[in-house]
Amino acid sequence: MDVARLAGVSPATVSFVVNRTAGQTISDETRQRVLQAVAELDYRPNRAAQGLRQGRSATIGFVNHDVDFGEFAASAIKGAHEVCIRQGNLLLLVNTGGSNHQAAQLIVELLDRQVDALIFAAVGTRPVVLPDAARRVPTILLNCFTSHDSTPAILPDEVRGGREATQALLELGHRDIAYLTGKPSQWATKARLRGFRDALRGAGLNPRDHIVLSGNYHADSGYELVRTLLRRNRLPTAIMCGNDRMAVGALLGLVEAGIRVPKDVSVMGYDDQFQLAAEIRPALSTVRLPYPAMGRLAAEQLAAGGPARNGRTLVHCPLVMRDSTAAPARRRAGS
Amino acid sequence: MDVARLAGVSPATVSFVVNRTAGQTISDETRQRVLQAVAELDYRPNRAAQGLRQGRSATIGFVNHDVDFGEFAASAIKGAHEVCIRQGNLLLLVNTGGSNHQAAQLIVELLDRQVDALIFAAVGTRPVVLPDAARRVPTILLNCFTSHDSTPAILPDEVRGGREATQALLELGHRDIAYLTGKPSQWATKARLRGFRDALRGAGLNPRDHIVLSGNYHADSGYELVRTLLRRNRLPTAIMCGNDRMAVGALLGLVEAGIRVPKDVSVMGYDDQFQLAAEIRPALSTVRLPYPAMGRLAAEQLAAGGPARNGRTLVHCPLVMRDSTAAPARRRAGS
């Protein structure tokens, strides 16, 4: 180590000074000499060497286990990154494209590089099988879960999100609310729908009196479902959508039919999608999917000495009321 | 190395067979013995140690230099990742939040971890100052550039994109095209506008006869600008938008005014934004920003022995014609 040579001390001493090793007492004079040499040579410890010696790499593997690698991953990574930086860790990122085989392979690559921990994330909340290799380091699941909750998982509280969105509409005075759901097979869809029904029942209403139409989370499905709705004789006073994209499609279909939002019909989204929900006219009332917070939480739990508790951590999805919802018009007559 | 012990050979021999070191000839018998020991112990070389020895980490730093960390970064990373994996590299990801200070700091963190190269990316195409530290490894700029093009950069060919979008409209028969631009100060805005004007002139038209209104790339600005347009007495037969979000806003404004797209007016977007352009009704004709291709290119150029050529590499933005554009209605009368 040339810093040692320049400062006229041993490498060990340099290490002590640079790392402020506890329990080591270095004279102020030598410390200054070392520090000066460090500055002069622009010295930075080689973390690969450090890692080799200490058995840790100050690096966390982030596995995105899905075909899509978009907004969700970006937000979650941003949150996780933020916390990691604060702890001196960096994220080694990997994208499986949704293939379990790739996932297993890439986790091995991550492990070869001695990552200290793993964050295993999916885009659409869903069950996953965690490759065995992952068991060699602390691992936390983000937006996904294993069959017996054998690995700690961080999930959005979709039931509550669906419930609170519905309650907001009920409080506005709506009594006839249609739900245009996302893809029925998805976990989130079922959970949100459950929240919807819970809220209805909680208000003394019968869920069976409310129209539920199944879509697929795409904008065009919102558009199509609204047209289906329009073909019926009676329009609800409020429409809940599977997500913001569907809400935008719904908006388009409604406006095209000459129906004003929120004057004639209220529209509620879900996700609070970046650069969409707040920007659309009227600005969408919606429920925020707390991806950055989930990412942050994952990194924090990992830092807190590995997965403390097993099981699921549900993260609240806050309601965001904007301009696409209002009290229903006071016409009691049908359509 | 316990593999060596189990196989009854020296560590060097293990290294030779595991890495298939060229120029080393190992008897089939020992090779089998080693391979078996490897399998038995589930042995994987420690890449930190390998890196220490060989001076390379099989890791590339990806710096996202912007506040936003959304669709662009995700797509570019996906592209870069794809190529990296093929080469046996992994991406160490870092997010500066747009701060130069953070950027410098994080690059040092990356360098400490011995990254072999750097990809430095911005979300909105723009000039950047590359932290000095980055000069220590091969670096390539993605969607950004330095003042004297001192570092190789990969950029979308926005001028051509703007031109080809306009030409498509012209070929459809449009002679009165309005342009609702994005944020005027941005590089991309200027380039696309230039393409627009080039195309107009190329068709013997005078750009001055065409309305250009300045927006800011947000959906609501598309909506507002359309309303401005509607307040004038004469509506163009086609509207080009700064990006897809603005196009969606424009669509909403148009439909709200009872104007059919593309029957009465054609609408052209830009970006081909994931889960938006293709899903909206009518599906948006647009120009694709080739982010994944750009990411791939970056990784490839880095692999090809460091930045071969200096200067800029322009990547083509292909036109994507969908349902929001059509030939203009054959009414020659005004409004």
Add this chain to the structure above:
DNA sequence: TTGAAAGCGCTAACAT
């Protein structure tokens, strides 16, 4: 208060 020495896991040059 400091230094010497060993060793983390691996590979490359040089023996044999």
Add this chain to the structure above:
DNA sequence: ATGTTAGCGCTTTCAA
């Protein structure tokens, strides 16, 4: 055809 040795850059006893 295989083994020996040295050392990548660092940290950590242990001894001085």
